[in-house]
Amino acid sequence: MSREICxxxxxxxxxxxxxxxxxxxxxxxxxxxxxxxxxxxxxxSVRLNHYPLCPSPELALGVGRHKDxxxxxxxxxxxxxxxxxxxxxDGEWIQVKPVPDSYAVDVGDIIQVxxxxxxxSVEHRATVNSKRDRYSIAFFFYPSHSTxxxxxxxxxxxxxxxxxxxYSFGKFLANRKRSNFKKLNxxxxxxxxxxxxxxxxx
Ligand SMILES: O=C(O)CCC(=O)C(=O)O
Ligand SMILES: [Fe+2]
Numbered sequence: 001m002s003r004e005i006c007x008x009x010x011x012x013x014x015x016x017x018x019x020x021x022x023x024x025x026x027x028x029x030x031x032x033x034x035x036x037x038x039x040x041x042x043x044x045s046v047r048l049n050h051y052p053l054c055p056s057p058e059l060a061l062g063v064g065r066h067k068d069x070x071x072x073x074x075x076x077x078x079x080x081x082x083x084x085x086x087x088x089x090d091g092e093w094i095q096v097k098p099v100p101d102s103y104a105v106d107v108g109d110i111i112q113v114x115x116x117x118x119x120x121s122v123e124h125r126a127t128v129n130s131k132r133d134r135y136s137i138a139f140f141f142y143p144s145h146s147t148x149x150x151x152x153x154x155x156x157x158x159x160x161x162x163x164x165x166x167y168s169f170g171k172f173l174a175n176r177k178r179s180n181f182k183k184l185n186x187x188x189x190x191x192x193x194x195x196x197x198x199x200x201x202x
Contacts, residue, residue: 106122
């Protein structure tokens with residue numbers, strides 16, 4: 001792939017990311033450009049995923065269950081399928097069927113915190129299959145390293161106290177990456193670590 005093609009692709013995804021954030025801002029009753037400031041010095045990235053076919057797909061996962069730490073993930077997937085999201089009401093894993101010429105849009109942890117849980121970050125995973133290799137391209141729309149993530153002040157008040165303590169996105173991500181993609185015996189850092197519990201508001 002040439003540099004121009006990659007750069008052009010990322011530029012278009014960035015535009016789409018901003019557009020989606022404008023719609024989300026509007027849905028929360030905020031000015032459309034409310035989220036723009038966080039993306040000055042953004043740290044977005046692209047990951048090319050290759051899942052080789054697996055003779056025993058019931059014994060392995062392509063990517064284990066997780067929530068994406070950023071703002072949005074825009075996922076282009078081929079026609080094989082394998083992405084699954086966890087349905088909250090019963091914990092069932094639901095397949096996200098590939099739709100040609102479209103992106104699967106995943107709300108990340110930061111929107112959950114910014115919106116004080118009006119939106120929720122979706123838990124997901126990717127399975128493998130025994131028929132064909134699968135490819136996906138994930139664009140992770142991330143704010144600047146220095147962003148302090150906290151519920152937006154316009155969305156909190158006496159009736160709606162903040163559900164999260166502020167945290168540094170850069171430090172959160174650095175902590176996540178410390179695992180270096182190895183399987184850990186303990187869960188790595190999660191936004192729930194910053195959750196304010198009603199019994200212990202500080
Ligand atoms: O390839 C997929 O379907 C999902 C990939 C994913 O969740 C990720 O890269 O964060
Ligand atoms: Fe993901």
